[in-house]
Amino acid sequence: MDQNQKREHEWSINDFEIGKPLGRGKFGRVYVAREVKSKYVIALKVIFKEQLEKYNILHQLRREMEIQISLKHPNILRLYGWFHDAERVYLILEYAHNGELYKELRKKGHFSEKQAATYILSLTKALAYCHEKHVIHRDIKPENLLLDHEGRLKIADFGWSVQSVKKRKTMCGTLDYLAPEMVENKGHDYAVDNWTLGILCYEFLYGVPPFEAESQEDTFKRIRDVDLNFPPTPHVSKNAKNLISRLLVKDSSKRLPLQKIMEHPWIKENANHTGVCE
Numbered sequence: 056m057d058q059n060q061k062r063e064h065e066w067s068i069n070d071f072e073i074g075k076p077l078g079r080g081k082f083g084r085v086y087v088a089r090e091v092k093s094k095y096v097i098a099l100k101v102i103f104k105e106q107l108e109k110y111n112i113l114h115q116l117r118r119e120m121e122i123q124i125s126l127k128h129p130n131i132l133r134l135y136g137w138f139h140d141a142e143r144v145y146l147i148l149e150y151a152h153n154g155e156l157y158k159e160l161r162k163k164g165h166f167s168e169k170q171a172a173t174y175i176l177s178l179t180k181a182l183a184y185c186h187e188k189h190v191i192h193r194d195i196k197p198e199n200l201l202l203d204h205e206g207r208l209k210i211a212d213f214g215w216s217v218q219s220v221k222k223r224k225t226m227c228g229t230l231d232y233l234a235p236e237m238v239e240n241k242g243h244d245y246a247v248d249n250w251t252l253g254i255l256c257y258e259f260l261y262g263v264p265p266f267e268a269e270s271q272e273d274t275f276k277r278i279r280d281v282d283l284n285f286p287p288t289p290h291v292s293k294n295a296k297n298l299i300s301r302l303l304v305k306d307s308s309k310r311l312p313l314q315k316i317m318e319h320p321w322i323k324e325n326a327n328h329t330g331v332c333e
């Protein structure tokens with residue numbers, strides 16, 4: 056579907072055949088759908104205006120959708136367009152055929168170094184692209200990582216107000232993905248993403264996030280003290296641990312920059328640059 060051929064405000068529900076529901080969020084549902092003319096399969100996210108009004112985020116959503124429409128990267132879920140009727144806002148999204156990456160992680164327990172490195176490289180490339188475009192407030196949380204039909208990682212988090220309102224609720228109870236400067240309520244910048252890459256890299260390889268603890272307080276302490284340890288498992292190499300240790304650094308200015316992640320020996324040895332895992 057080409058946005059140039061048909062501007063987003065011209066779409067209507069009659070342009071789509073709606074298929075099975077893919078999931079449910081706080082603000083509505085996501086369906087697989089097909090554009091009638093081109094037969095192009097997409098995911099249609101339906102959000103109730105009443106909900107948006109309740110949280111007073113209709114205008115913010117609109118602004119952020121415009122930003123998202125301009126983001127075109129193989130590892131960022133495309134927003135092709137949007138339209139609305141009296142009660143609902145509809146988002147025309149790229150369809151991620153293989154669903155949530157976390158379901159796959161839970162199924163497998165942990166990923167191989169090749170698979171983990173491929174995902175970390177995909178995420179790093181997507182973040183570098185966003186930073187270049189000065190798109191900030193992207194937080195890569197596990198529930199927002201989807202996989203397309205080839206298994207390519209897609210960040211499905213647009214830093215939307217809807218998403219963050221929802222996330223604040225769903226993340227309530229887990230601090231695992233937050234950088235020390237965030238749990239300590241200090242100012243933060245792009246470098247929080249580099250920290251999160253370290254957390255995800257660890258979780259992809261070990262199946263659990265590094266600072267997991269019985270209580271929130273204990274997780275908080277472990278993050279603050281960067282209480283990082285690597286269980287003795289044969290499937291995680293020295294190079295992988297080196298990359299994780301260089302990302303999970305308390306001083307945000309000393310975390311490995313995105314460019315250097317892409318050049319790291321572990322990435323070079325293991326990642327598939329096409330983003331597709333064999």
Ligand code: AMP
Pocket residue numbers: 077078079080081082083084085098132148149150151152154155201211
């Ligand atoms: P959300 O409201 O964005 O949290 O979406 C609810 C659920 O629908 C997600 O957890 C996914 O499993 C699924 N989903 C959302 N967007 C897509 C998409 N573009 N392609 C496939 N599944 C999706």
